[in-house]
Amino acid sequence: MRMPLLALLAKEPAHGYELKILLEQIFGEAYPSPNIGQIYVTLQRLERDGLVRSQDVVQQTRPNKRVYELTDAGRVALAEWVDAPSDGPRIRDDFFMKLALSPLAGATDRLGLINRQRRDYLNQIRSLSSLAATAEPGVARLLVEGAILHLQADLDWLERCQEELV
Amino acid sequence: MTRTRPPAGATGGGPLLRACNVTKTFRADGVPVSAIRGIDLELHRGEFAAIMGPSGSGKSTLLHLLGGLERPTSGQIWLDGQRVDSLSQARWAMLRRRHIGFMFQFFNLVSNMTVADNVELAALMGGATRRQAKERRVELLEDLGLGAKADAAPARLSGGEQQRVALARALANRPSLLLADEPTGSLDSSGSQSVLRLLSRVHAAGQSILLVTHDARVAAGAERVISLFDGMVADDAALLPPLRPAATRATATQPGVARLGSSLPAVLRLRG
Numbered sequence: 001m002r003m004p005l006l007a008l009l010a011k012e013p014a015h016g017y018e019l020k021i022l023l024e025q026i027f028g029e030a031y032p033s034p035n036i037g038q039i040y041v042t043l044q045r046l047e048r049d050g051l052v053r054s055q056d057v058v059q060q061t062r063p064n065k066r067v068y069e070l071t072d073a074g075r076v077a078l079a080e081w082v083d084a085p086s087d088g089p090r091i092r093d094d095f096f097m098k099l100a101l102s103p104l105a106g107a108t109d110r111l112g113l114i115n116r117q118r119r120d121y122l123n124q125i126r127s128l129s130s131l132a133a134t135a136e137p138g139v140a141r142l143l144v145e146g147a148i149l150h151l152q153a154d155l156d157w158l159e160r161c162q163e164e165l166v
Numbered sequence: 167m168t169r170t171r172p173p174a175g176a177t178g179g180g181p182l183l184r185a186c187n188v189t190k191t192f193r194a195d196g197v198p199v200s201a202i203r204g205i206d207l208e209l210h211r212g213e214f215a216a217i218m219g220p221s222g223s224g225k226s227t228l229l230h231l232l233g234g235l236e237r238p239t240s241g242q243i244w245l246d247g248q249r250v251d252s253l254s255q256a257r258w259a260m261l262r263r264r265h266i267g268f269m270f271q272f273f274n275l276v277s278n279m280t281v282a283d284n285v286e287l288a289a290l291m292g293g294a295t296r297r298q299a300k301e302r303r304v305e306l307l308e309d310l311g312l313g314a315k316a317d318a319a320p321a322r323l324s325g326g327e328q329q330r331v332a333l334a335r336a337l338a339n340r341p342s343l344l345l346a347d348e349p350t351g352s353l354d355s356s357g358s359q360s361v362l363r364l365l366s367r368v369h370a371a372g373q374s375i376l377l378v379t380h381d382a383r384v385a386a387g388a389e390r391v392i393s394l395f396d397g398m399v400a401d402d403a404a405l406l407p408p409l410r411p412a413a414t415r416a417t418a419t420q421p422g423v424a425r426l427g428s429s430l431p432a433v434l435r436l437r438g
Contacts (some may be wrong), residue, residue: 089291115401118393123406125386130408145355159220162395 001034001042003081007072009052013069016040028140030131030147043068049078099161111166114158121151121158180247182343182374183209183232186366188241188251190397192272201227203397208378209343214369217378218383219394225378226271226347228394232376233268233345234258246342247437263291269346273328275320275335281307282316282325285334292339297337306334309364311357325352333361337368344368346377367389 008014008022016039023034046052051074054063070078095117099110107113128148135141190202202224209215217225230236230242233257234250243251250261262268267288275284282303289299307313310330320328329352336344349365350358362384369375377384385391386405393401 002270111400113391115403118401118404119403120390122382122386122391122403123409125382126405127406127409129383129386155218155382156380159395162400163220 001038002046003078005039005042005046006070006078006081007050009070010075010078013067014068015057015065016043019043026139027143028131028135030144031129031134031142046074050074064133096161099165111162114162114166118155118158121155125151173225175204181208181244182211182213182246183207184242184244185228185232186242186244188228188231188238188243188340189238190224190231191239191423200397202231205397207392207399207402209374211342212369212372212374213390214365214375214388215377215390215392216388217376217392217394218380218382218385219400223394224397227361229345229347229376229378230243233266234262255422261289263339264293265342265343267344267346268337269332269336269344269349271347271351273320273332275331277320277330280317280319284320284331285338286336289338292341294339303334304339305380306337306364307331309360309367310334311360316429326354326357328355329353330361334363337364340373342373344373344374344375348379348381349377350379350381358383359370 004023005019008019014022016036020034020036020039023031025046042054043054047068051071052068054066054068055072057067058064060128099113102108102110102113125148128144128151132144132148135144183219185205185207188205188207190201191198191200193199205224205228210331217228219225227236231251234253234255238251242249245261246265250258253261259262270333275281276287279287285303285306286296286299289302290296294302303316304313307316310333312327312330315323315327315331320331323331329349331345333349336346344365350361353361365375365377365384365387374387377388379385388405390402390404392399393403426433
């Protein structure tokens with residue numbers, strides 16, 4: 001959450017709720033709607049670390065709002081984040097841990113485990129496909145398409161697990 | 167899957183398609199190779215099911231057996247209450263012309279006929295009048311974004327375009343059952359989308375669809391996914407209606423949605 005908030009603030013100062021709305025607009029329905037409390041806590045930590053600063057803006061009819069803006073240190077941190085390569089393939093996979101280790105726990109029905117996971121992936125793809133049909137072209141739709149392609153790869157991997165382990 | 171209801175004797179009742187303990191053994195250099203090792207399967211009227219599985223799991227062979235392109239080594243196949251596994255090739259050809267649309271993985275278009283004639287011929291052989299055949303051809307090619315290619319020779323088309331012509335041809339006789347082998351295998355994302363939309367319409371019109379695919383997006387468009395492994399059915403699952411907003415793992419930070427997501431597998435039911 002830290003870096004996306006810095007990126008949004010790089011364009012112009014904003015308060016917490018505006019940032020929540022922006023994230024929802026850009027990433028669409030498939031994106032987990034950010035929790036406003038989490039956004040405020042993150043902004044406070046960014047300020048503590050000197051990456052943003054804030055000031056209260058007086059409002060006539062409503063409580064004051066706190067507007068955040070990027071500091072020079074924030075700009076540097078943001079540029080470093082943009083330039084650095086991101087995490088590659090998922091090596092820590094919760095399902096694979098279950099599949100690999102469940103025999104130790106006495107569960108021997110690996111095919112059942114694979115089948116349940118396969119159904120779950122297929123149902124997720126079904127829901128995401130329905131989202132993809134209505135998602136805004138651009139970032140929001142690409143997010144959904146990426147999730148579907150990852151699930152397709154997960155399904156192929158399940159078949160490999162089935163070949164080797166069942 | 168292993169339901170042992172007696173086969174329906176009359177047209178109209180019972181499943182549209184039924185396979186009972188079907189096996190298929192090929193001989194490669196005199197050595198028997200089991201491609202299908204005892205499959206029981208029912209497809210109900212109006213159902214849309216996908217067959218998935220790794221290469222060599224028997225997907226295409228099963229589809230060929232169900233469409234009468236190969237004869238099973240043992241077991242029975244019933245179509246619309248009629249036993250069909252022992253029919254002659256000529257009787258199978260009649261059945262396919264009238265009731266089954268078969269879309270091959272390698273298209274098999276007639277190379278010296280135009281795209282339009284390829285599609286219309288299938289309609290005419292299925293009993294349509296010339297006018298009906300033309301209407302259906304125009305509609306199907308339009309649906310698949312190939313309206314402008316009607317007068318082209320198949321060889322002038324890209325692989326993806328030929329694949330869509332093959333689908334149009336398979337649907338030209340308004341089959342009660344569409345059997346399709348990798349209908350999106352050569353298509354890019356937008357071509358796949360047009361095929362998926364057409365399949366949904368075909369399904370909504372009450373026609374039954376059984377297709378083989380390794381494209382999870384196509385499979386997820388079906389109501390049911392049958393997973394083959396090593397010539398046997400490893401899983402046969404009814405899919406759930408799509409959830410909105412998506413109850414994906416990505417949304418698991420929201421307690422409500424996470425509950426919904428984690429309850430998914432429990433709601434799934436096994437067929438048969």
